[in-house]
Structure formats: C-alpha cells, structure tokens
Amino acid sequence: DAKTTQPPSMDCAEGRAANLPCNHSTISGNEYVYWYRQIHSQGPQYIIHGLKNNETNEMASLIITEDRKSSTLILPHATLRDTAVYYCIVSERHGNKLVFGAGTILRVKS
C-alpha cells in the first residue's frame, strides 16, 4: 500500500502557483519524498525529491515540514501543460521500488 495521502484533484488558474499537498505521517528516517507527474498517455516524469531540507529545481519547489510528516510541491507559475496526475511517493534512496498511490489530478485552467 502507498504510504502517502493526497487530495484526489485540484484546480489552479494559469499563471498562478499550484500548491500540491501530501501527507506521509509514517515516513521513516531514511526515506525520501519523491514527486512525479504523469501527463496523459505518457510515462511518469520525475520532478523533484528531498529528505529534510526544502529543495528547488527548474521545475518546482519542495517544502517538507520539520517533522517530515507532510510536504508540499509548488509549481510557481502553472501553465496549461502542467495539467497532469501528480504522485507523491516515499522511498529509500537508490534501487528501491516506487509504490504509487492514486495521486492528485491537477487541472490548470485559463
């Protein structure tokens, strides 16, 4: 079973920030938080991952609470092409299987 809980769907206006929450209250000390997205009919795409500290890359920012029991993926300026299913996954680093939950359907609207 997936170790994360995400809202089933969210809407966001184009150009605004999209904030996608994830609960992972049973995360263990050596597990990372990964975010992937799947645009219709494509394979999942890696977005970002983190352990304790907040992370930022060219795609998004990841904010992890101090107790590590929840996190938020931030897409700073959502576009229509960001419409996808977003998956939050916790896993040990390297070579461990990823267990996908249901994810959040993000709809970016003009």
Next chain:
Amino acid sequence: SAVISQKPSRDICQRGTSLTIQCQVDSQVTMMFWYRQQPGQSLTLIATANQGSEATYESGFVIDKFPISRPNLTFSTLTVSNMSPEDSSIYLCSVDRADYGYTFGSGTRLTVV
C-alpha cells in the same frame, strides 16, 4: 542520465496469445522495474529485474504469467502470457537514475481482444 527505449509502443492481441515487451537502456543499470497501469488506475509494480538472477515479483503477480528476462545490464523483456481482456493495460519499465530519480519508458499500450 539514462534514456529508455520501450517497444512496441502499442499492440492489439488476440486472447490466449503472448506478447513480449522490450526495454533498452542507454547505460548500464543494476535494477529494472516493470509496472502495469490499468485503465484509469495508478501504476502497480509487477516485478524487479536484476541482471543474473531471478526477478522478484510483487504480490499478485507470478512468473508463469509475466516471465521476465534480464540478459545484461542494459536490456530486459517482460512477457504477458496467455492473455485475456483483463490484461489490457499500459506496461512500463523504469530504471533508477541515481540523483535524478527514476526514469520511465514511454510505455506499451496493450489491448487484448
């Protein structure tokens, strides 16, 4: 960073037949993962394939139905055997790209009629 080529991209097969899906990676990787995505559902891990050893199957998946080969560090195949309409899904392979997360192939869309 690893690039994955997965073939075929789609196929329509008769029930009772088998289909072999190929996954080619452009760099050597220790483990390869095979997933199934049923219509409207999330991804479910089928098995983990290590080079030189038997694949490790997840609960609900058996080797007779989904035999896997891993002849070297850049290639793997998944066979869907004795297919029924319930096997209609997207099948994806994946590899670990170390600091860049896991890379997924573009998937094989299988329809069994």
